[in-house]
Amino acid sequence: MCSLSTVITAILLRVGIVGGGIVGLFTSYYLLRRGVNVTIIDTDPAGGRASENNAGFIVSTASKPRLSLSLLARAVLGFQAPVRVSLARLVRNARWFLKVSRSYGYGDDIIAKIARRSLDLYIEFLSSEGIDVDLVRGVISAFKKWEDAVMLAKSIGGRVLDERDLRDHGYIGLGGGVYVEEDLSINPLKLYWGLRKRVEDLGARVVIDEVRRIRVDEKGVVVIVGKGSTEHDYIVISAGSRCGEICRSIGYNPMVEPARGIVILHRTKRAGLISSPALLEDYGVAVAQHGSELLRVTGFFELIGHRVKIDRRLTGWLIGIARKHVKNYGEAEPYTVRMGFRPCSADLLPVIGRIPSYKNIYIATGLCRLGITMAPIAGKIVSSMILGESPPMDQEILSAISPARFGGRKVQAL
Ligand SMILES: Cc1cc2nc3c(=O)[nH]c(=O)nc-3n(C[C@H](O)[C@H](O)[C@H](O)COP(=O)(O)OP(=O)(O)OC[C@H]3O[C@@H](n4cnc5c(N)ncnc54)[C@H](O)[C@@H]3O)c2cc1C
Known part of the structure; x- marks a missing residue:
């Protein structure tokens, strides 16, 4: 049960989601369900390529190429x-x-734990939203x-x-x-488009443009796109394999x-x-x-x-x-x-959490071979961090997937 002040705080928040693949969509979904004002910015009107073009297995057990x-x-x-x-x-x-x-191989147990938690979220999500994904x-x-x-x-x-x-x-x-x-x-095309429709129905604004740079000023986080800019209290960088390029302007390398x-x-x-x-x-x-x-x-x-x-x-x-x-x-x-x-x-573990030195810039990427499987838990972790709640994952795992392990530039935090 949320207190009135938590509800009001959520409603007043403006969060920008940079990259509307499956990770950006699940993050948006959990924020929107709490009343947050969400803007998704994506280059591609058709959305995330990896998130549509994959095998569609939601598994906690699959082995992988050595x-x-x-x-x-x-x-x-x-x-x-x-x-x-x-x-x-x-x-x-x-x-x-x-x-x-x-x-290679050292994070397998961590991934299995994250994936199992995400499987539970899928069951919850699919039964509550009733989206047909050819399950x-x-x-x-x-x-x-x-x-x-x-x-x-x-x-x-x-x-x-x-x-x-x-x-x-x-x-x-x-x-x-x-x-x-x-x-x-599942059929990844049906999951992607079912979720995309759901977040739009919940009120997400979708901006189709390329994110070029990110800047932090007294108003919040400014996202510079091809045709202008958007302003937010927080942003989540969820641009999949393009996250490195986007993070360059804030001096961070998610590797x-x-x-x-x-x-x-x-x-x-x-x-x-x-x-x-x-x-x-x-x-x-x-x-x-x-x-x-x-x-x-x-x-x-x-x-x-x-x-x-x-x-x-x-x-x-x-x-x-x-x-x-x-x-x-x-x-x-x-x-x-x-x-x-x-x-x-570079260690084949997800990169999820706050970017070092920034109070209001988060990242959710690095989900590699199991990005469809782990997208709900990635979205849930980041959304709880933004809402100031404790994320639904052990601290040990949160440290292992923290963006801080790849360093970051000392810059002026807002
Ligand atoms: C062949 C294949 C099979 C797979 N099979 C499975 C599987 O069975 N199970 C599983 O769990 N996972 C699987 N995966 C992995 C999974 O598909 C990915 O990990 C997941 O889709 C990544 O999602 P994402 O949202 O992080 O990235 P993406 O889907 O790549 O989304 C990133 C979004 O950011 C946008 N973007 C990029 N740059 C910018 C910019 N500058 N400005 C604005 N927007 C930008 C892109 O347009 C895109 O929409 C597979 C992947 C592949 C390729």
Whole structure:
């Protein structure tokens, strides 16, 4: 229950959300529900690319490509699916690559805890808002070797599936899998647009313009956009893989690097081509069907900057994997290829909280491979901080994901 003074404080607040991807939208949602005046500023009228173009798995358990130094080296030297690295990027951002290879794996438990809390928020959100997202309960992690599935089940739990079970779920040529009933799969396009409509219905103002710079003065935070500026009491920088560019004007570096992923959408004519979505772990390829009309095949983790050209070899490889392991793939017809850039920090942990030296500038990014999963909790943490309430997360985790770990310039705070 909120006191009258808390309600009045919230109503008087003007918060600017820089970047209206899934993280910016969930932050807006939790602020709007408390009566805060929210303005979302986004370059793109169609919204966040990564937030629409992803696999749509809401999971606390998925494994990930091992970013060891040797894998990075092999990925630079040639075509090392699913991880690809450009030499130019490696040279330009050597500090990021070095840090990521050193800290890889240390934050897995933290991410699992954050993701589990976020899963609960999703259940609450989906049941209270009634947005249709083609929700499917239960996700499979599938392997070529049965022993790999057994090993994963030992660490995360879940039901072990054998080759026959996988065939019943619609997959062939795989030795074993782990079925985790609590994990969810959604259609990211429906989630993104359902939430976007909801925040607009709740009163969010949307400004379509590019944020160039940020300045702090006696009136609050001034966001300089292409056609003028907007003023706010607080801002949240949630521009995904572009956060580094935006933070430059305030002397902060969140050490976020884009990791490109590719999505191939297929038309289908009936439901049940597969009966459960799956991550084909040996390839880092995700397969999900939404309703009767859409099959989504997703893959790649490319550290190549914001490059938008897609080599045909990549789409050919993805389609090849789907054809090899989805029993009824012949009934699906690929019709469009899309991409998204995951925002990945140098220790692969989220960057959520107040930017050092600024009282009124917050950031929420670095959610990398699990940005859809963790967006609600990221939004909830930042909104509680702005409202002066205690965030729904242990202090130890808040410190681990704090923006302060990447330093910051000493500047005049408002
Ligand atoms: C292929 C692929 C598969 C994935 N699969 C999953 C999955 O199964 N489960 C999961 O949990 N996560 C998954 N992810 C990760 C997830 O999609 C991302 O982590 C998440 O979408 C990031 O959201 P965001 O809001 O931080 O960034 P974005 O979605 O990138 O949004 C940032 C927004 O900021 C705007 N912006 C940028 N610069 C400016 C500027 N200068 N001015 C104004 N606006 C600006 C952009 O237009 C954009 O709308 C996947 C990602 C990819 C690419």
